[in-house]
Amino acid sequence: MSINARPILVIGGGIAGMTAAVEAAEVGHRVILVEKEAYLGGRVMRTHRYFPKMCPPACGFEINTRRLRQNSRITVHTLATVEEITGHAGNFKARIRVRPRYVTGTPSLDGAIADQLESERDNEFNLGLGRTKALYLPHEMAWPPLHVIDREALSDADAAKLQEACPAGAIDLDMADEELEVKVGAVVVATGWRPYDAARLDHLGYGRCANVVTNVMLERLAARDGPTGGKILRPSDGDPPRNVAFVQCAGSRDENHLPYCSAVCCMGSLKHVRYLREQDPEIRATVFYIDIRTTGRLEKFYQDMLDDEHVTFLKGKVAQVDEDAATGNLQLDVEDTLSRETLHPEFDLVVLATGIVPNTADQPLPGDLAYDEYGFVTGDGATAGVFAAGCATGPCDVSSATKEATGAALGAIQSMYGGD
Ligand SMILES: Cc1cc2nc3c(=O)[nH]c(=O)nc-3n(C[C@H](O)[C@H](O)[C@H](O)COP(=O)(O)OP(=O)(O)OC[C@H]3O[C@@H](n4cnc5c(N)ncnc54)[C@H](O)[C@@H]3O)c2cc1C
Numbered sequence: 001m002s003i004n005a006r007p008i009l010v011i012g013g014g015i016a017g018m019t020a021a022v023e024a025a026e027v028g029h030r031v032i033l034v035e036k037e038a039y040l041g042g043r044v045m046r047t048h049r050y051f052p053k054m055c056p057p058a059c060g061f062e063i064n065t066r067r068l069r070q071n072s073r074i075t076v077h078t079l080a081t082v083e084e085i086t087g088h089a090g091n092f093k094a095r096i097r098v099r100p101r102y103v104t105g106t107p108s109l110d111g112a113i114a115d116q117l118e119s120e121r122d123n124e125f126n127l128g129l130g131r132t133k134a135l136y137l138p139h140e141m142a143w144p145p146l147h148v149i150d151r152e153a154l155s156d157a158d159a160a161k162l163q164e165a166c167p168a169g170a171i172d173l174d175m176a177d178e179e180l181e182v183k184v185g186a187v188v189v190a191t192g193w194r195p196y197d198a199a200r201l202d203h204l205g206y207g208r209c210a211n212v213v214t215n216v217m218l219e220r221l222a223a224r225d226g227p228t229g230g231k232i233l234r235p236s237d238g239d240p241p242r243n244v245a246f247v248q249c250a251g252s253r254d255e256n257h258l259p260y261c262s263a264v265c266c267m268g269s270l271k272h273v274r275y276l277r278e279q280d281p282e283i284r285a286t287v288f289y290i291d292i293r294t295t296g297r298l299e300k301f302y303q304d305m306l307d308d309e310h311v312t313f314l315k316g317k318v319a320q321v322d323e324d325a326a327t328g329n330l331q332l333d334v335e336d337t338l339s340r341e342t343l344h345p346e347f348d349l350v351v352l353a354t355g356i357v358p359n360t361a362d363q364p365l366p367g368d369l370a371y372d373e374y375g376f377v378t379g380d381g382a383t384a385g386v387f388a389a390g391c392a393t394g395p396c397d398v399s400s401a402t403k404e405a406t407g408a409a410l411g412a413i414q415s416m417y418g419g420d
Contacts, residue, residue, distance in 0.1 A: 006185030014042020016390025085367030089385025205321030262355030
């Protein structure tokens with residue numbers, strides 16, 4: 001049974017947005033889900049496995065896409081953004097812009113055609129680690145399971161090749177932006193996060209030293225469908241690392257960068273240590289931290305790791321990372337806060353635990369939304385009829401994001417009925 005109210009507009013199709021959409025739809029509400037990328041799932045899809053259960057992201061994602069596919073009350077627009085929102089609770093008007101995919105979906109396309117192309121682009125799903133053809137599937141689990149064409153990267157010769165090789169109607173290289181206007185009763189903002197720009201952490205060697213990578217890059221290096229087929233290797237020479245440093249709070253809790261704690265980086269790094277220990281039982285890891293923040297049941301993950309003699313926890317903030325040009329190894333400058341000793345240990349790979357920046361930090365959404373000083377959306381219904389969930393409201397893990405999304409869906413539903 002469908003409830004006869006205006007649909008709920010959900011902006012952002014990560015775990016928070018997908019959850020809000022299916023929860024609202026499963027109690028009978030129509031939902032319009034708008035996602036700016038070509039696929040749903042958000043950042044979680046780029047992790048190799050996710051804590052606390054360490055399952056691959058495909059597990060939860062499959063359940064969510066099944067719920068979504070089975071529910072005719074949900075309309076999904078990928079490659080789409082909301083350009084304008086006007087009106088008030090119960091009666092909003094939103095203008096949505098849908099960018100062209102250039103692949104129609106009907107008839108379906110044989111992805112092997114991409115092998116015939118010369119044109120390539122950076123693989124943004126793998127954070128620029130590696131390239132894809134200009135006709136590509138964003139990732140193995142992509143939903144909708146449709147290829148995309150990067151029109152700018154596609155040469156004229158390859159465009160002609162595709163026109164000839166694809167079944168009639170499968171691609172449309174003249175596809176243009178589409179604008180839709182929808183009337184909705186409430187809005188859920190779930191636009192998530194992006195990693196803090198490590199290029200601003202020159203002192204920690206990112207961009208200067210080949211073997212300094214970020215936590216999000218490590219997820220892709222560990223992933224079976226990532227650039228190294230799931231083997232964590234040093235970017236400089238492709239060798240497996242033997243001795244790895246984790247630099248916690250890389251830019252976080254720092255007035256010059258991100259003053260706040262990103263909540264998940266400690267657990268993220270502990271998880272990464274586990275990836276490495278599973279890859280090589282002899283590997284050594286040292287975690288440089290200010291304090292380890294693993295709350296609630298996540299504390300056990302940390303406590304278990306304290307027993308591992310291959311893993312060292314050293315309380316101290318890393319001040320500088322430099323490269324030995326001959327070996328590509330990294331030397332750290334760090335003060336051991338407990339002994340007050342200055343240390344210069346050497347590692348063959350350094351992983352920076354960069355923090356979480358809201359996607360709305362420099363790109364506020366249309367409409368009258370409230371933000372905190374860092375650009376996170378205040379998700380407390382400060383704007384009547386608008387609710388927010390997940391990392392759009394502050395750094396959080398998947399479990400918190402889904403709970404908040406369920407709350408936001410309920411808030412959105414209640415706001416449409418007004419009063420008591
Ligand atoms: C290194 C690292 C490892 C992590 N590992 C774990 C883990 O193991 N377990 C765990 O529980 N958590 C983990 N997290 C946290 C996890 O990534 C977040 O909890 C999760 O991504 C939050 O989901 P979200 O939907 O709020 O945001 P996102 O995943 O960022 O999804 C937001 C979606 O909104 C879309 N979007 C953005 N702007 C717009 C717009 N204007 N219009 C339309 N769409 C838009 C984005 O494209 C994206 O699809 C990790 C975080 C880090 C940094």
